[in-house]
Amino acid sequence: MGEGLFWAIRGGGGASFGIVISYKIELVEVPETVTVFQVESNPDEGLADFVYRWQFVAPTTSNDLFMRLHFSHPITTRLEQGSNGTASFQVSIQALYLGKADDVVSLLSKDFPELGLKRQDCTEMSWIESVLWSSPKVLLDRKVVRSPNDTNSAKRKSDFVVNPVSREGLGDILKRVAGQLQFSMAFSPHGGEMSEIPASSSPFPHRAGNLYKIEYVGNWNEAGEKAERAVMTQLRRMYSFMAPLVSKNPRRAYVNYRDLDIGKMSHGKGYRSYEEGKVYGMKYFHGNFDRLVKVKTEVDPANFFRDEQSIPTLPMKL
Template identity: 50%
Template sequence: MKPLTFLPSLFTLLFILVSLHLSPSWAASDSVYDTFLQCLSRRSQPSDHISDIIYSPANSSFANVLTSYLRNRRFNSSSTPKPLVIVTPKQESHVQAAILCSKDLGVHLKIRSGGHDYEGMSYVSVDAFFILDMFNLRSIDVDIQKETAWVQAGATLGELYYGIWKKSKVHGFPAGVCTVLGIGGHLSGGGYGNMLRKYGLSADNVLDAKIVDVQGRILDRKAMGEDLFWAILGGGGASFGVILAYQIKLVPVPEKVTVFRVERTLDQNATDLVYKWQSVAPSTDSGLFMRLSLLPTSSQTQKGQLTIGASLVALYLGNSDQLLAITDKEFPEIGLRKENCTEISWIESVLWWIGFDNGTFPAPETLLSRDYPAIFFKRKSDYVQTPIAKANLEWLWKKMIEVEKVGLSLNPYGGRMSEIPASATPFPHRAGNLFKIQYFIDWKEEDPEAGKKYLAQISRLYSYMTPFVSKNPRSAFLNYRDLDIGATTNGNNSYEEGRVYGVKYFNDNFERLVKVKTAVDPNNFFRNEQSIPTLPK
């Protein structure tokens, strides 16, 4: 099945057809709003001021609320279906009421916690739908004595990192380097960052959770049971309910960490660097994380020609002397020197990774910003289990230059990731994987034909990589959602459709996820284009 983003006219047609099946009282959005508002009011306290948290298309703030957490402009065209209502709960009971009212009215509920959402599945649907936007539920309660924190689903990683820093300068949390990611989606999809080789995934450091199930009940780990708790640690929360909050385990970080960046092009022996990186990065000291980005770039020696630029960006949980002792022995190809290293606090390293790498760091309060530019983009993912030979790398460089705009971001595994069993959480990509690839392409043109051209480019490079990546299945990372690898219409064939992408995201864990889904949401209320299906009846 082609990605839904190729089909704006089909989206619109299906949306109209679905609307025709609604009762006459639903013909106007005002009527939908009124009906939903009445239901929410009945299920809430009079003091809740429900009208303040619900928006219809007629509301002047509707467009701003809809687009505030819309990061991919591919899903913000005039033909993109819009929700009938947006609900922005301010307390847990509002979430309960929204679920029950959506069930009462028979309208699809989409759940959004404010992250990337590469394919727009939290705010686009072929059905008539509501959005439950969690951005107001963002409280963070850090307990340094217990080295834990409760963080609500609508908080961002930046807000969490700041909350930890306010209480301790020697604690952190292993999660993403993009600080505007929403906690709910990030953790329920597994979540990873530049400390995963030391401490594993974000989901590996979750102690408890609160979720609202299809019956409107608020359940913690004990009440939901270990099967459901397991499922929402990497299986995607939106298939099972609405995540309210996670209790996380904080991890120790040194008072000073070290960061560095090394850049090479092909005429500066980038091929040797990339080849050696494949064996060193997944096997070196677990406190060292070295991300490698590869991108076609203008050649400095041959004007008008493209070459490949390799950028190695790293975090080491220690000082520069300790780091150099490792790199001098294991990775001399990068030529790292003490003057290339920067020793900073962990919270400063968070700022460094989001672009403040010029030696001047803003106040940590910068992490509280939710501003993030919406762009046109596409992402895909792969896993590499065997080092790619130099000859094949050189062939790949030619293909990347031929394609022109697609880049690769290589994230090493090993360390703690190799110690955790594949079945410990739904995220199966542990031992056996050297590194994960993220394919990326961004563009500015609003012309749909230009978008198709760029989507074709990333698909071409993905196809070229087939011989070098995991097979049977060709695995993918859930939080890099990719509708190219399969989608479901959530109809009679949902299990067969879901299995196509499900085994790529979850490998052998897919069937257990299906059993959990069937037990907790047998009528498939919580669904999207790549949700976990129920067992066929």
């Protein structure tokens, strides 16, 4: 298919370039035993300090350890919300370690003693079981049971953090999350091998220099515009509040959380305007955007594969 197209479809938003009907992958080795754990922090013991410390540990600890930080309201809290419109929430760390439980407990007793990880918090299993922290049989079960009234609607937004957020800033974030029952947030650390790969090696550019990715999560099951509007309003307000704390020029975004709020192409221009595409394209791909445009122009000059956030083609005169 050519080096350019092969580069572009591995992270450049496949819908812009065609339909992949087969592929090969190169496997990597993992140990026979991996360890998973989920630890919830005590909401009465300095959450801002806890999250502040996580920022420095998660991106720099062993390459074998991934620790995701999650802010959310417990389901019971959502159902039993007080009349004042606020409720407690929890901060949890969900982790996967490529190794045995005793080793990760020993590692974090040095790197992150604030977590207080104990052997009984950990579960050893095979890697394939860790995919769902369950039985591999779940992966083979194609049956989906849904109620006709279950809409399962969702909205995602994203950010990347390049400088640690201050304790004061994290305290403000926590206060805002505590007062908003309609969404949650997840911090996924970068670092490790992600930072060792050059940003131009694939279209995904968010590598060295990024501490972690933020995912803003909004879900609603009720049909109708009212439920959607409530979630979207809270997400957008939080996203606006976060602007001073995250990456800038451009404010970066993750392409797999497709977000039309950050820019889209107008249908009236045939979804092919370079200037409109550059608005969101630089946020998703920044330094790699123009190379994606070049490949798109070469392999799909008629712009057959297009949508509101596809890679645009260059005008014929260029």
